[in-house]
Amino acid sequence: MTAGTDQRPLLSTRALTKNFRGFTAVRHVDLDVAVGSIHALVGPNGAGKTTLFNLLSGFLTPTSGTIILDGQDITGKQPENIAHLGVARSFQITSLFDNLTALEHLELALASPTGLGLRFWRSSRTLRRFRTRSLDLLDKVGMTDLADRNVGEFAYGQKRALELALALALDPKLLLLDEPTAGMSLEDVDRTIELVKQISAGRTVVFVDHNMHVVGSLADRVSVLQQGEILVEGTYDEVRTDEKVITAYLGQAQ
Amino acid sequence: MSTDLETPLPTKFDVSDFDPRARRARSIRRLLLGTIALVAVLGLPWWVYPPIAVDIAAWALFAISVDLLLGFVGALSFGHAAFWGVSAYSAGLIAQNFGLPFPVAIVGGAIAAMIIAVPIGYLAVRRSGIYFAMVTLAFAQMIWFVANQWKDVTGGENGLQGVPKSFFGIELIETEAFYFYYVVVILIVAGAWLAWRIVNSPFGRVLVAIRDNSARTRALGYDVEKYKLIAFVLSAGIAGVAGGVFAISHGFVSLQELDWTTSGKVVLMTVLGGMGTLWGGPVGAAVIVLLEDRLATSGFDGIGIITGSIFILCVLLFRRGIWGTAKNLIDRARAGYAKRRS
Structure with missing residues (x-):
């Protein structure tokens, strides 16, 4: 077995x-x-x-x-x-978000369990706290150089x-x-x-x-x-x- | 795959954080836009008849509230007159019966609009596209019907008359519309700022994600319906501030404020100005209010034909609206300039 x-x-x-x-x-x-x-x-x-x-x-x-x-x-x-x-x-x-960058995708995913997403009175800069981890994840899949690009322009x-x-x-x-x-x-x-x-x-x-x-x-x-x-x-x-x-x-x- | 750990982190994201020239260009652009906006807001009652200036301000904020849903959640509300109208009646009744200062009455109206938005939004956000528009329209019509029947409170077809403009003991009369503008514009700017804050918050980021791909947003763990409902209620509150300002300014509230044509008119302004921009709504509102005023004073009574034609032209030729088209042209010119320089 x-x-x-x-x-x-x-x-x-x-x-x-x-x-x-x-x-x-x-x-x-x-x-x-x-x-x-x-x-x-x-x-x-x-x-x-x-x-x-x-x-x-x-x-x-x-x-x-x-x-x-x-x-x-x-x-x-x-x-x-x-x-x-x-x-x-x-x-x-x-199935991605065409108007967000690769980095913004990962920030969104990392913010999901924190409840930060509901804070409509905070600046979106607060999402930068996830930047290091987002870049780590992009590095894992070999995409750090595309971090700031809108996903709409990505190749398949x-x-x-x-x-x-x-x-x-x-x-x-x-x-x-x-x-x-x-x-x-x-x-x-x-x-x-x-x-x-x-x-x-x-x-x-x-x-x-x-x-x-x-x-x-x-x-x-x-x-x-x-x-x-x-x-x-x-x-x-x-x-x-x-x-x-x-x-x-x-x-x-x- | 072979990303070396020694490689420095890329500097391409947020270019402006690193490139001083891009950063300077951005701050100049912001300063310029801010100055234009400030001059427009402060100078408006000098250029146009002050009551019309108040109308433009109120409709501008109303259009911003619609754009918050249409441009950033991707949901077309065809019943926003409900929130504008409920707030108009509530603000009018508060001002009449409790003798409170009008800013308090306007805030009270906005709260009433938000309360009524909870059940409507709860049912509407479960639908999308045309069904969302139909659900919002149906509720708005229902509220119109209630207002029409409930004559003891709303005055029915006669409307709510004699709404006072009391401001901490001072009664403003019609000729003082010029000063009235400068008081209410603070509420209007606060509402616009709130919309801007919402769009540029973590919450706003989730809204854009929902607009682009709601199933994916759910798979990331976001309760899409909750986010849409909160956006809906906030939008209703902003529409409520606008409706309250309009009611106090005119000194009376008519059934027209709850009519479906009011919902249509604000959508027209938003699309004409450019949806998904927040700035577009005020531009569209200014164009439509001024146009209606000119046409009305010239004795022409086919206003609908003119605004309808503009709407059709806008949809056919300028899909991005006035603001969106202008921004696009400027961006293209800048890209061309940058290309020639390099």
Whole structure:
């Protein structure tokens, strides 16, 4: 068995189900993610990966089932509350603030747990107290030289890197990454793999990706979803050679 | 990736913090703008008929309150007449019944506007885009209806008449509008300063984030609806100061203050002046109030046709409004100048 599987799970779902007007996007999912592991969710388009992510981060409310984070039931909580409990997520489609600089993004993320954001009577200069930490985070993803630029002018790969820094700024227990390498060139993919490895030290990560190279290099455990259900779960090598998985991806053999 | 720890921190952010020339240019620009604003605020009643100057000041602040939501939260309120009007009636009633100095009545009106904004905002901020506009409009119409029916208090169609302008024992009469302006302009400037403070605060930063991408803001742990509600109530309070000033200045309050056309007019001013700038609203307010005054005194009664045409032209040709377009031209000229020099 791989390391980590016998540890207590940081995240568990039980019979997690989401219906959209009769269509079941996620069906009876029991998922356990061990503390400190990197867990990949793979599956063909429409398998329910992003819906599952939205359920885990509170953007959707499950139809039934429960989500337990670190022993606490977080089912049905609002996204902002789940974020405060230590779950950070990135989005599949790059999702940033075009009129803010990279530095301002990180200041915003770092200010989030402090309540400073509500002080409409204070100068925005008070946000400068987060500058050193913001620059550290930008340094981690290799972007210090872009600190003062508006994110609207960033190249795609730079935006994805900033997404990672932003998720990291919340110092999460659990990091949810929705297709961190989507639409990237080969070099950028390798850079991102290194980056995710680096930032996942001491954290638990759940990610979705279509690129099997990424999944193979990062994941301790892989869950394969098909039509909203977990088809197979195991290590990358176990899953890769599983007949059900091959059928799901390539269709029924003759 | 290979950022060396030895490398000094980049100096590109906040260029002006490091480059003395850029810093000097910025302070000159600020000084210039500040001087123009000061001269405009202090000189206004010398150039235009003082009661009109008060109207411009009140509408300017009203437009700023709308821009706070439209330009910085991305929410178009089409019911801001509710806050302007509720404050106008409340300030008028306070001044009439309690004989309090008018600045106190105006502040009281603003508080009334904020109180009424809590339930309206609570329901409205859960919607966005056209639905937000419709919810605000619906509530404003409801308040208009209540004011129309509740004749004992509001005077119904006759309005609230004979609102005194008492100022710590002194009764200001119509001819003293010139001095009245200088008293109320303090409240107007305070309201504008509050809007500026809000926009340039950590709270304002969160508002811009919500405008750009509200789902992402939530994922960072911000309760988006709470922030929008606070912004809504603050905006209502600023609109309330403006409405109170208007009511006291005119000495009476009519149903017109709660009418949907009042909401439309202030949006027109904001868009014409340039939304998302705060400075644009006052420019738009000055243009519209002066234009209406000229047209009314010349006996032309199709004012709506003129302001409507201006609005259409503005939306088609100058999307950034007067202030935004001017700023854009100046920025471009400066960039061109810098390019030629280097």
